[in-house]
Amino acid sequence: MKPLPPCHDSKESMQVFKQHCQIAEEYYEVKKEIALLEERKRELIIRLDQAEKESMDAARLTKEYADLTEENRTLKLAQTQCVEQLEKLRIQYQKRQGSS
Template sequence: MALSHRPLPPCHDSMESMQVFKQHCQIAEEYREVKKEIALLEERKKELIAKLDQAEKEKLDAAQLAREFEALTEENRTLKLAQSQCVEQLEKLRIQYQKRQGSS
């Protein structure tokens, strides 16, 4: 059963009917205003949810980037250590080679 938001025309002979008609008009206008406000609030809610989703995504992206940075920093440290070990080993080999060249 659908409710009408339009008041039935009043019976002009009845003061009570005119009063009910006037109240119905006021209530209908208030109802339209409330519906409009609800629609605006629903739209605002959607905007805020979208912003929250974006913020959470950026937070996850930042956390992912931080993890990648830490992993790359560790990999860089490991590579630098390997490089210095290779340089040391190369230097030892050069010294051994020079000793062999000098003794021959």
């Protein structure tokens, strides 16, 4: 946006030309600031997306940890029961061997 050249014989024309130049300069400064703010907005959106993804990953990992902890507890209980059952069977087997 370039203002029309002034009529050098007219003081008013020169003043209008200077105002147009100043307005054009302000316009480009505002456009530049808008571009910088839009770039910053894009960066923040990317960071927000990453933070949300990390939060979802953390929630998923927390649930997976809880599930595995529960599975581990169940397996340890089953192991204890199997060891007890095995010991009972050994005792029964030894009694049978002793009585034969």
